[in-house]
Amino acid sequence: MRRFVIACAVTLTLAPSLSAHHSFAVFDMTQEKTLTGVVSKFEWTNPHTFIFVDVPNDKGVVESWAIEGMSPNYLGRRGWTKTSVKPGDKITVSVRPLKEGKPGGMFIRAQVGDKVLMPTGAPTDER
Amino acid sequence: MLVFARMRYAACVVSLAVAGFSAVAHAQKPAPKPPTEADWTAIAKLPDFTGVWELTFGAPAGRGGAPAGRGRAGGPPAGPQLTPAYAEKRRANLAKGAEDSQTANCLPPGMPGIMGQPYPMEFLLTPGLVTIVVEAYSQVRHIYTDGRPLPDDPDPKFFGTSIGRWENGTLVAETAGFSPQTEIDRGTPHGDTMKIVERFRLADPDTMTIETTITDPDALTAPYTTTRMLRRHRTWTLAEYICEENNRNFVDQNGKAGINIKKD
Numbered sequence: 001m002r003r004f005v006i007a008c009a010v011t012l013t014l015a016p017s018l019s020a021h022h023s024f025a026v027f028d029m030t031q032e033k034t035l036t037g038v039v040s041k042f043e044w045t046n047p048h049t050f051i052f053v054d055v056p057n058d059k060g061v062v063e064s065w066a067i068e069g070m071s072p073n074y075l076g077r078r079g080w081t082k083t084s085v086k087p088g089d090k091i092t093v094s095v096r097p098l099k100e101g102k103p104g105g106m107f108i109r110a111q112v113g114d115k116v117l118m119p120t121g122a123p124t125d126e127r
Numbered sequence: 128m129l130v131f132a133r134m135r136y137a138a139c140v141v142s143l144a145v146a147g148f149s150a151v152a153h154a155q156k157p158a159p160k161p162p163t164e165a166d167w168t169a170i171a172k173l174p175d176f177t178g179v180w181e182l183t184f185g186a187p188a189g190r191g192g193a194p195a196g197r198g199r200a201g202g203p204p205a206g207p208q209l210t211p212a213y214a215e216k217r218r219a220n221l222a223k224g225a226e227d228s229q230t231a232n233c234l235p236p237g238m239p240g241i242m243g244q245p246y247p248m249e250f251l252l253t254p255g256l257v258t259i260v261v262e263a264y265s266q267v268r269h270i271y272t273d274g275r276p277l278p279d280d281p282d283p284k285f286f287g288t289s290i291g292r293w294e295n296g297t298l299v300a301e302t303a304g305f306s307p308q309t310e311i312d313r314g315t316p317h318g319d320t321m322k323i324v325e326r327f328r329l330a331d332p333d334t335m336t337i338e339t340t341i342t343d344p345d346a347l348t349a350p351y352t353t354t355r356m357l358r359r360h361r362t363w364t365l366a367e368y369i370c371e372e373n374n375r376n377f378v379d380q381n382g383k384a385g386i387n388i389k390k391d
Contacts, residue, residue: 025226025384045373066388104388
């Protein structure tokens with residue numbers, strides 16, 4: 001139950017957070033896709049972070065996915081650092097995929113080893 | 128050589144003329160008096176606004192509409208009450224179906240949107256001035272509390288021109304003169320005489336409320352008031368936010384939103 005409440009709180013606070021810089025127009029907000037692959041690059045930059053993940057597609061061909069997250073300013077106050085994700089990390093990440101079917105999406109959550117990464121949450125000084 | 132000499136002469140004439148003009152222009156405005164020790168001491172007696180604050184989302188709604196566009200049960204409908212002409216302008220703007228605003232291209236939002244960002248703001252109090260450093264888009268607002276009036280005909284600006292006064296521990300800021308590129312809310316333009324009054328006060332030592340009232344005889348049939356709540360984060364410092372650092376999002380001239388997913 002506690003986990004459910006946290007998940008709801010996260011969902012409710014996500015909308016104003018990401019919509020500050022741009023709309024959700026390019027993402028299919030009705031879909032959730034889970035990818036497993038290897039991180040090739042982590043862009044810890046404004047206005048958004050991007051995790052690039054090499055993911056084998058249905059035909060076994062490796063595609064590079066670009067996964068957009070909140071800014072380092074926002075995430076840095078919620079426990080993330082520039083090394084939260086590193087090239088070579090094996091990652092399982094859930095995204096709202098791009099509407100046009102290209103390999104990209106909006107970050108929902110990820111697991112790297114035993115570390116769970118969330119897109120938002122209470123500031124670390126209030127936990 | 129003669130040509131150069133003539134050019135230099137012309138440059139001197141222009142410089143002198145500019146200097147003379149400036150002197151005249153300055154003579155019309157009394158120079159602000161330098162702050163005294165008493166002015167700095169007076170700041171210590173004001174409510175402690177200094178430091179870094181961040182909005183708490185899901186904060187209480189205000190009269191005439193909530194920040195997130197949700198009305199309160201039994202209260203008036205959400206959002207600004209528009210005149211027929213501006214309701215039509217809003218309808219036309221939304222009918223264009225733009226998928227995003229220019230913020231996707233890193234243009235900062237103006238007032239009042241800049242005060243609703245999911246990033247902290249730092250308040251600085253100096254004699255005659257409250258400065259708000261806004262982390263989002265690395266922007267800054269100045270609220271002059273030295274007794275000057277609002278200009279009669281301010282130039283249109285994203286954040287307008289602001290003056291303020293202290294009333295029993297509340298900073299009351301009045302702002303006028305807004306760029307036509309700013310909106311009351313999404314798709315809702317403002318008129319030339321829009322005015323925004325903000326009341327900043329401490330609800331408890333680390334909680335600030337900002338009650339924002341917009342009046343606009345062209346666009347609104349009633350004042351539009353919203354209230355936001357901020358928490359002070361004493362251990363935080365502001366970070367830079369250079370939107371153009373790595374902006375992969377965009378909206379094109381037809382209002383179509385896009386994203387660049389190419390790994391550099």
